[in-house]
Amino acid sequence: MSYENKFVKVSADRGLAVVTLDRPSANAVSLEVYDELRRTFHRLGEDKQMRVAVFTGAGKVFCGGNDVNDFVDLDFDQATEYLAHVRLTFNAMYDCPVPIIGAINGGAVGTGIVLASLCDIRIASEKARFALPEIDVGVLGGSRHVMRLAGQGMTRLMMYTGRRLSAAEALQAHIVDQVVSPDELMPTAMALAEEIASKSPPAIRLAKQGLNRTEFMTLKEGYEFECTLTAAVRRTPEAKEGALAFLEKRTPSYAIRG
Template identity: 45%
Template sequence: MTEHILISQPEPGIALVELARGKVNAIDHRMYGELAEAFDRLSDDPTVNVAVLTGRGHVFCAGNDLNDFRTMDTTSGELQMRNVRRAMFNLIDCSIPVIAAVNGPALGSGFGLTASCDLVVASAKATFGLPEMNVGVLGGGRFTARMLPQQAMRRLFFTAEAVDAHTLERWGAPIEVVPHDVLMTTALTRARSIASKSRYALTLAKQSLNGCEGMDLKRGYELEQTFTVRLSEHPDSKTAVEARMAALTNGKNI
């Protein structure tokens, strides 16, 4: 049971994961542990095909709880950073796709959580930033580089100034910016599209994409093909092929 990570299932196949700690959803070391456990559980839940991650209230996530930094030294800091890495990597490695529904400021680790998701839908009211330099710490650049070119990421990092969602989109971030009042409707629409797919196919696809992300073209495509062969042997694959062929026979468009 988690205190600050709330999980519900609003529709079949879809999990809603809400960050819920204080007014700004700042993450402390205990909440990082809860995040890691939450995405572990979702990985093993056969009733869920996709998750939507959002923040409760008006803020997605304001980053780390600054109280953790006040007493941090090299010994305690390494233990805390391991906890952070476990949460982030469990999100990235979650066996099902995760959609970020960014409802407000996503700062520091909040930006890191966003960058660790598979799809991002952002409210026009959302802001993104890396304020670490203003509070005497570092981190966040490598995660942000999953979404932005190097110089855009470095501008955020060195200035510690937040930008709005439309600016982030203009800089090249692959996010879908929508009016605030349709944020969750849009995120759930994307989730339904994913949830309709075979869970087995989704988990193989997630492993495949994660595995080839850091590879060159040749090695990455070779890895993808091994997953294609694995999926082709599964009954879900044959069902999908037959359904598509039947649709084409009945005159439906490709």
Template identity: 35%
Template sequence: MTAVPAPDISIATFRSGAVAEIRIGDGSRRNALPGAAWARLARQVGELGACRSLRVLVIRGHGDTFCAGSDLTDWVDAEPGYVEESFAHMEEAFSAIEDCPVPVIAEIHGVAAGAGCQLALACDLRLMADSARIGMPIARLGILASPAFAARMVAVAGPSVARELLYTGRLVDARTAVALGLADHQVPAAQLTDRTGRLTAAIAEQPPAAIRAAKLAVGAVLGPQRTATAVNPRPAVARSHFGPAIAAFLGPSAAAAPDPPLAP
């Protein structure tokens, strides 16, 4: 195994490059990421996808949490342009995963919330620990769900589920996530990494050209939907509500806290 550390994201490559892993965060702040880290994630996914020897990519969080979304402290007193840029970097990361030529598997421990939920939904397959939760608790912060955010949820769970979860901000457990289509498998937490390894091995054993063609074929079906979401981009947040909501949500000492509340 070789490991290449980077701030907020680490990469470990296994099996002589056939299977790669991206590990989100460093275990603190529930692996919530600032805007620059989302940009790095996009670049690193692109670089791994360009490796012809790669057959499967696994994304998991560091420690016992997948990703609690964006680091809200990154937006305290931030200029509007910086916030919009952060959301653009998130979308670059999610699109890079969708465009990656090999299957991408999300291994979800703890929570996948907000941008962490979108990160999981951008992957081809999602395995959740039975103790994990997933959802989009963003409306209360004045964050405006983009068409791309909604499209990922609609693609796997349908419009009714997407509406309810976006309207209420409810996080669902692994059993419910599988029933709704948000996740593919519910696995006992202690067995999750082993189950992920068996799935990646099964994929890696297939002819690489066939697996890449299969991902391209599914992507072609979803392509018109993704293209439609790129038309008429909208603001990322409701200005009158966003700043005060972030400040109230974080509280006066949140910047120093190791584990902030669940972020979008």
């Protein structure tokens, strides 16, 4: 699987990918970066050997938001086309079949907080900061994505004021799931990725599919759909290996299948 990008760097080993947004100095997202992110997460999902991804930013910033230069002369028609690229990218991350762990190393502003919210699990450095500052630059942001995590009140507060939250405040608001020291960020994210990668690959992919699909279903609808996934996972050889390993009190062995 090839990942030849200018701004989105990918390294992969044993089914574990590290995706790094690298566009100095603030990892601001341009149209080109959106397209690179979309292609990257599509390819990760299509790669049957891939089990989990860690997504982070190069340097001291996770993502400083959109490149404001793109908006200076953007008219209505251009904005409509531009935002279509943005939606496709966000959908590619949300729908990526493998879990994405966000390692939020610094500022996650505007698009940055949306990219963080699209990860399955978010681990933040104590130096991370979160904001929806679009109200100050003549656009509106991805509040609907943030609202999945933070709820109505906090999302509206951030949207109306552009106020920045510290990592501790983001943890309290459920925007992130864990806060660690900067030195512990990548080791913590990688340890979690290794743990997920050790599980049955088809079961993990089906679990993510189920979590995405049932998120907006009623309780009964969601559990009914989840039952169909349970039946589907039982058809995989990994399911039998997992059951045998449990009975034999050993670690299951899940070979990477092409």
